Structures are given as structure tokens and as C-alpha cells.
Amino acid sequence: MGPNGELINTSNIGGIVGSNLIPNITPNIGALSNVGSSVIPSSTTNEDGTITIPTIELKSRETGLDLGEMQNLYGTKYMPMFQFIEAQQTGSMTYNPADDNLASTEELEAIRADFEKEHGMSAEQALLKAQAERAGQKVAGATAAKIGSAFAQSTIGDAPFGTAAMDAAGSVVPFKGLFQDKPANVMLENKPVFLNPQEYAMQKDLGANLTALKPEDAPKDYLASGLQAMRGEKTGFEGFTDRLYGDAAGVNFKVSAMSGVADAVTQIAMGADPIDAIKDAAKSATLSYVANAVIPGSGPIVSFLSKFF
Numbered sequence: 001m002g003p004n005g006e007l008i009n010t011s012n013i014g015g016i017v018g019s020n021l022i023p024n025i026t027p028n029i030g031a032l033s034n035v036g037s038s039v040i041p042s043s044t045t046n047e048d049g050t051i052t053i054p055t056i057e058l059k060s061r062e063t064g065l066d067l068g069e070m071q072n073l074y075g076t077k078y079m080p081m082f083q084f085i086e087a088q089q090t091g092s093m094t095y096n097p098a099d100d101n102l103a104s105t106e107e108l109e110a111i112r113a114d115f116e117k118e119h120g121m122s123a124e125q126a127l128l129k130a131q132a133e134r135a136g137q138k139v140a141g142a143t144a145a146k147i148g149s150a151f152a153q154s155t156i157g158d159a160p161f162g163t164a165a166m167d168a169a170g171s172v173v174p175f176k177g178l179f180q181d182k183p184a185n186v187m188l189e190n191k192p193v194f195l196n197p198q199e200y201a202m203q204k205d206l207g208a209n210l211t212a213l214k215p216e217d218a219p220k221d222y223l224a225s226g227l228q229a230m231r232g233e234k235t236g237f238e239g240f241t242d243r244l245y246g247d248a249a250g251v252n253f254k255v256s257a258m259s260g261v262a263d264a265v266t267q268i269a270m271g272a273d274p275i276d277a278i279k280d281a282a283k284s285a286t287l288s289y290v291a292n293a294v295i296p297g298s299g300p301i302v303s304f305l306s307k308f309f
Contacts, residue, residue: 040089050096057090137272138280138307141263145284146171146300148262150223152255157225167223171300230255230296243293252292256299260285263303280307 043053063070063082073079115123150171154164203210232239232248242248260281267277284306288299 040087046094049098050094053093053095054089055091055093056087058085059088060085134272135307137267137270137277140270141267141272141277141281142284142304142307144266145259145263145281145288145303149255149259149288149300149303152258153226153230154222155226156229156251156254157220157222157227159220159222159226163222171223226251226255227297230292240293243296244290249293252289252296256285256289256292259288259299259303 040054040056043051045051061082061084063084065073074082112123115126119126121129147168151164151168154167155161159167230243230248230251232242232246232251234242234246234248239248243252263284264278264281267281268274272280284303287306288303291302292299
């Protein structure tokens with residue numbers, strides 16, 4: 001063993017000329033040498049609570065053997081392994097655990113005061129305001145989602161763009177008409193009108209002369225046609241699977257996708273973080289898709305309610 005820790009080839013000691021397979025190498029070498037008597041001390045805790053920790057640097061070691069000699073010896077009982085890199089202490093440092101403690105009460109109060117001075121409100125008030133703004137963005141997105149899904153549903157029912165836009169504008173109320181009876185198509189004052197059951201009853205109470213239209217003369221209910229397309233031809237569990245991933249799934253996806261796009265765009269327009277708005281809209285659109293598969297037309301309600309959870 002040399003002064004710098006390197007191994008010295010002693011194969012010729014004792015007159016054994018040329019025998020490098022039976023060397024006389026000092027023991028206690030290898031990757032685990034000096035483990036039991038390491039010169040690097042452990043960390044110590046001082047009386048003031050600080051901890052003294054040794055600083056360590058990894059340094060390479062030379063074997064003192066030529067490459068051919070290493071090949072003859074390495075992996076045998078004479079030199080099972082060698083510690084090519086060893087840790088050496090370069091000094092020490094002192095760590096104070098108190099430095100990692102939370103800010104003091106005085107420091108926290110100073111931070112609160114600075115925030116209030118800069119923004120004109122406390123941090124708590126600012127948080128409540130931000131939460132209220134985010135809630136408003138979500139509700140606006142949910143309302144836009146309802147309009148978007150109604151527009152898609154109407155176009156699926158073969159409505160022209162203008163009619164689909166009017167159908168969408170009339171669907172702002174999220175719960176409107178989901179389980180409502182089919183509106184009546186009648187003549188009122190010699191004009192064809194499209195009355196829901198409540199409007200029909202009110203006109204009857206007023207003594208209006210209402211005459212039912214012939215089916216071919218009645219204005220087409222594009223939303224109802226779109227809803228029927230979403231229902232598909234199958235019923236029961238087969239109808240559910242059909243709307244989930246069967247023939248009717250394409251219609252369901254179109255309505256839910258339009259709902260999600262309108263939701264995200266509206267939230268972003270109102271100042272929401274784009275990534276947050278897209279994630280929220282994607283969640284609502286997915287729930288809408290599944291809800292429409294269970295009960296066609298229920299997607300907008302489920303999407304709206306999801307904003308509060």
C-alpha cells in the first residue's frame with residue numbers, strides 16, 4: 001500500500017520471478033475496505049442544538065498495477081474487488097435546524113400588513129374574492145355549455161344555423177324542458193304557434209280559440225328531433241351501450257364536445273386560467289357524455305351541477 005492509498009505490485013518479492021498470479025498484496029483492500037474503522041466521523045449534535053456534519057468529496061484511487069496485471073488478479077481471491085472511488089472528508093459544516101422553522105408571528109403580521117397596504121384588502125378577503133370570481137367563471141361556463149349542447153342538438157335535428165342559434169339562445173335555463181311534455185302545435189289568431197303545456201293552458205284559460213295543426217303543417221321541433229337522434233333506435237341496456245360506444249355515440253359525442261368547447265371558451269374569456277378552464281370543461285363534458293348515455297338530454301344538468309363539486 002503506497003502513501004496515497006494505491007496498491008503496489010509485490011509479485012516479485014521473495015524471488016518469484018514473473019509470477020504475477022500469486023502476489024503478496026496487503027489485505028484489507030476492495031470496495032468495503034476500512035468500513036469498520038472509517039476515518040470519516042459521524043454527525044454530532046452540539047449543546048446549542050446545532051449539528052456538525054462532515055463534508056465529503058469522492059476521489060479516485062489508483063491500483064498501482066498495470067492493465068495486464070489487473071486482468072490477472074481482479075475477481076480472484078487475491079483481489080476480489082477494488083475501491084476505485086472512495087469518500088474523503090474535506091472539512092465540516094454546521095446545520096441549525098431552527099433555520100427551517102416557519103416564520104415568526106411578527107414576520108407573518110408584517111407580510112399581512114404589506115399585502116393589505118399593496119392591494120387594499122386582506123389576504124383572506126383577496127382569497128374569498130378570487131374564489132367568488134372562479135365560481136362565477138364556472139357558472140358562466142356551465143350556462144355556455146348548455147347553450148352549446150342545445151345548438152349541437154338542434155343541428156343534429158336538421159335545423160339551419162339561424163334556427164339552431166335561436167334554439168340555443170332559448171335554452172339558457174339549465175333545467176328547462178328536460179322532462180317536459182311535448183309542446184302543442186296549434187293555430188292561434190290564425191297563426192301557427194308552438195306552445196309548451198303551461199302556455200297552452202294559459203291561452204285556454206284566456207278563452208283563446210286554439211286549433212290543433214296537422215302534423216305536416218306544424219313547425220318542426222328541431223331540439224326534439226335531435227334528442228330522438230341521441231336516444232337512438234335501441235332501448236333498455238342496449239340503448240345505454242349504444243349511446244356510450246355504439247351507433248348513437250357519435251351524436252352524443254357531438255353534443256357533449258360542443259358543450260365542453262363553449263364551456264372552456266367562456267371561462268377563458270372571463271379571465272380563468274386556460275389550463276384550469278380546459279380541465280374543468282373536459283371534466284364537465286365527460287360527465288355530460290355519460291349522463292346523456294344514461295338519460296338522453298340530462299347532460300346539461302349534470303354538467304351544470306358538477307361545477308359545484
